Amino acid sequence: MKYIYKHGNQYWYQRAVPSKLSNLLGRKTLKISLKTNKVHTAIKRAKLQALEHKKMFKIAENNLNKYFKNFFNNNEFDPQKYTLTFIEDFDDLVNKLFFNKKDLINLLKNKKLNNITNISIDRILLDNGPTEEMFLSSLIDEYLEAINVLNDKKKIYSIKKSLSLLIEICGDKPIDSYNINDANSFKNYFIKTDKISTGKRNQSNLQNFFSVIFQKYLIDKKNPFAGLKWPNIIVKIGHQKFSDEELIRIKDFCVKEDSFTSCITGIMFETGCSYSEIIGLESEDVDLNKYNPFIVIRSNSIRQVKNIYKKRIIPLVGISLDKINKIYKVSKKGSLFKEYSDILELLKFKNEKKINNELKILSNGKTSISFKYSLIERLKSINCPETVICDLIGMAKRELFYGNEVTLDIKSSWLDQIKIL
Numbered sequence: 035m036k037y038i039y040k041h042g043n044q045y046w047y048q049r050a051v052p053s054k055l056s057n058l059l060g061r062k063t064l065k066i067s068l069k070t071n072k073v074h075t076a077i078k079r080a081k082l083q084a085l086e087h088k089k090m091f092k093i094a095e096n097n098l099n100k101y102f103k104n105f106f107n108n109n110e111f112d113p114q115k116y117t118l119t120f121i122e123d124f125d126d127l128v129n130k131l132f133f134n135k136k137d138l139i140n141l142l143k144n145k146k147l148n149n150i151t152n153i154s155i156d157r158i159l160l161d162n163g164p165t166e167e168m169f170l171s172s173l174i175d176e177y178l179e180a181i182n183v184l185n186d187k188k189k190i191y192s193i194k195k196s197l198s199l200l201i202e203i204c205g206d207k208p209i210d211s212y213n214i215n216d217a218n219s220f221k222n223y224f225i226k227t228d229k230i231s232t233g234k235r236n237q238s239n240l241q242n243f244f245s246v247i248f249q250k251y252l253i254d255k256k257n258p259f260a261g262l263k264w265p266n267i268i269v270k271i272g273h274q275k276f277s278d279e280e281l282i283r284i285k286d287f288c289v290k291e292d293s294f295t296s297c298i299t300g301i302m303f304e305t306g307c308s309y310s311e312i313i314g315l316e317s318e319d320v321d322l323n324k325y326n327p328f329i330v331i332r333s334n335s336i337r338q339v340k341n342i343y344k345k346r347i348i349p350l351v352g353i354s355l356d357k358i359n360k361i362y363k364v365s366k367k368g369s370l371f372k373e374y375s376d377i378l379e380l381l382k383f384k385n386e387k388k389i390n391n392e393l394k395i396l397s398n399g400k401t402s403i404s405f406k407y408s409l410i411e412r413l414k415s416i417n418c419p420e421t422v423i424c425d426l427i428g429m430a431k432r433e434l435f436y437g438n439e440v441t442l443d444i445k446s447s448w449l450d451q452i453k454i455l
Contacts (some may be wrong), residue, residue: 045076
């Protein structure tokens, strides 16, 4: 809503004067009371006033010559001629409610106030904006349309994932009820999970979301996700590997269970991949040739892999090969896991959390990240070269000079030696 802002209990019109006309008109901004506290009335009045000012700017610009400069400098040009006069049009909600018992009772019912003792009377009476039933989840599609990204699947996924995380961590609430405490809870989640860079990317999505929605609905409140302070140095928490007993229990679970959780867990078991790396696989990223079956972690239509070391080929052995073989039979094209659900649904935080909860039961409170560290330790125990380990898990120190890259045969032979039987 252009040129409109709210001050106190009424809307105002404010517009900047073009710099080349500011001296002629004797001001840098034009500010006019719209004499209303109704947003729809304010929009109509602002549009009418904007047309008058547009006409004024055009007349002034067409007469920018020496004669008219002198003419204007003598204050012959009167901007007030182009200022509209409005009749006061306010909803006096307080008086209306105090003198109408029925309306007051209906308002309290509509507000659904569970704990009225903690809410001031002015908040109850004056907080009659359109956001009272506008929960965050109901505004997602409206926001995507507003920023014009409906054709950008990757951007849509990124935004929806950020908003889903916020709802998961802080709950689905009316948009104007989120505050700095929610923002800090969101930030602390990423600090505790040692994913600060990921947290910053999600914060950017949320900051833009609240900025656009607050502006659209004239919500006079500071953006809770603006200016969050992130720590520069994070002390890394040591990750634990699964014990041999835990690995056996996890493998037994994967063999006996026929579910999405057991499928993803089984694929991570012998590959050391993360949940997002597995979920991002398409059928075209799988090669089940007779001698050396493998998966490729790379960019595709589902996700982008920007880190050069994360792009890698991983041989399939043991339970990981069994699970891929089973699901590949029904997923010949597109997402490898479309049998279970839509890719945007699978990428939600709750699905990874469900897998981690199952792993915590099977082990001593460990999560899927332990698959990577277990793979490293298992390979180290049989004296596997560091370059091979780095290539398998997607870390730096891979030696690519003089063609000394680690071949699929070499990686497969090392993984075969650590299979859990």
